[in-house]
Amino acid sequence: MSALSAARSPSPATESNPIRLRVLSLGAGVQSTTLALMAARGEIGPMPDCAIFADTGWEPKAVYEHLSWLMSPNVLPFPVDIVSGGDIRADLVAGAQGNRWASIPAFTRNVTPAGTAIPVLDEDDDGATIVVGTRILPTERVGVGMIRRQCTGDYKIVPIRRKVRELAGLTRRRSPKTPIVEQWIGISLDEALRMRPSFEAWQVNRWPLIERRMTRRDCLRWLERHDYPLPPKSACIGCPFHSDAAWRHIRDTDPEAWADAVDLDRTIRTGFRGVRGEVYLHRSAVPLGEADLTTDADRGQLDLWPNECEGMCGV
Numbered sequence: 001m002s003a004l005s006a007a008r009s010p011s012p013a014t015e016s017n018p019i020r021l022r023v024l025s026l027g028a029g030v031q032s033t034t035l036a037l038m039a040a041r042g043e044i045g046p047m048p049d050c051a052i053f054a055d056t057g058w059e060p061k062a063v064y065e066h067l068s069w070l071m072s073p074n075v076l077p078f079p080v081d082i083v084s085g086g087d088i089r090a091d092l093v094a095g096a097q098g099n100r101w102a103s104i105p106a107f108t109r110n111v112t113p114a115g116t117a118i119p120v121l122d123e124d125d126d127g128a129t130i131v132v133g134t135r136i137l138p139t140e141r142v143g144v145g146m147i148r149r150q151c152t153g154d155y156k157i158v159p160i161r162r163k164v165r166e167l168a169g170l171t172r173r174r175s176p177k178t179p180i181v182e183q184w185i186g187i188s189l190d191e192a193l194r195m196r197p198s199f200e201a202w203q204v205n206r207w208p209l210i211e212r213r214m215t216r217r218d219c220l221r222w223l224e225r226h227d228y229p230l231p232p233k234s235a236c237i238g239c240p241f242h243s244d245a246a247w248r249h250i251r252d253t254d255p256e257a258w259a260d261a262v263d264l265d266r267t268i269r270t271g272f273r274g275v276r277g278e279v280y281l282h283r284s285a286v287p288l289g290e291a292d293l294t295t296d297a298d299r300g301q302l303d304l305w306p307n308e309c310e311g312m313c314g315v
């Protein structure tokens with residue numbers, strides 16, 4: 001069915017307002033849920049034509065339950081489309097077996113043993129780096145790095161973009177040079193740094209929570225005030241961006257998901273094609289089941305990138 005069919009009732013484009021499709025990027029976390037429900041109640045307008053949820057296949061059960069509540073009759077007056085760029089967990093397992101893999105921001109651990117000869121560097125007269133000798137490493141050296149993240153693009157941005165183009169009738173068509181699609185993104189005021197304009201000339205991004213100067217806390221208050229269920233944190237079960245508090249929450253409230261993350265962490269230890277060293281989900285680069293998850297408070301550490309994949313992230 002064409003998205004521009006009567007069932008979807010898209011906004012008619014006019015000369016003064018060429019937007020013909022309004023899409024809400026739904027991550028099913030706090031911010032995008034608030035945005036969807038505010039739109040449903042007419043507090044933010046015009047009414048979106050639909051919401052899109054990109055399913056990585058590895059969200060906690062609570063997120064899928066919350067999503068199915070949002071999609072149940074009489075909650076949202078617009079449809080929710082679910083799109084997928086694949087099953088991120090299955091792709092990680094395949095990657096650990098040497099196949100093409102999902103590039104999540106996991107941590108690598110490289111050990112240089114004591115006694116290794118390492119080069120001593122200097123600069124020549126032209127400023128170029130040269131090796132001027134070697135020295136012997138007196139103690140073992142451990143380096144922790146992070147793998148470059150592509151998963152948000154592969155599993156969220158690309159499938160959402162594909163769906164939006166389909167809904168706007170742009171599949172296999174040349175893109176208009178001016179915006180005809182408005183995409184609503186659930187970024188709150190406390191995350192304003194993540195706002196990015198659309199890279200596409202045919203689409204414009206909008207952040208209605210920021211227009212209303214609403215923080216995440218304001219969203220929670222709004223949901224409570226209207227007796228809506230509080231959404232769970234929306235992110236892949238094994239997302240390496242989790243803070244220790246987020247890992248603890250999974251461990252203490254969803255043992256099945258925790259066991260799943262520990263198992264996947266073990267599976268990817270051998271590494272991926274093109275990545276040097278062992279791979280870990282926890283930032284300390286130790287097995288997840290043995291990681292010290294009490295460190296947030298001590299280090300004042302928060303999520304590396306809070307709600308990164310909520311809705312469609314602003315990268």
Ligand code: SF4
Nearest residue numbers: 151152235236239309
């Ligand atoms: S939640 Fe984490 S692992 Fe999942 S797609 Fe987003 S950044 Fe990647």
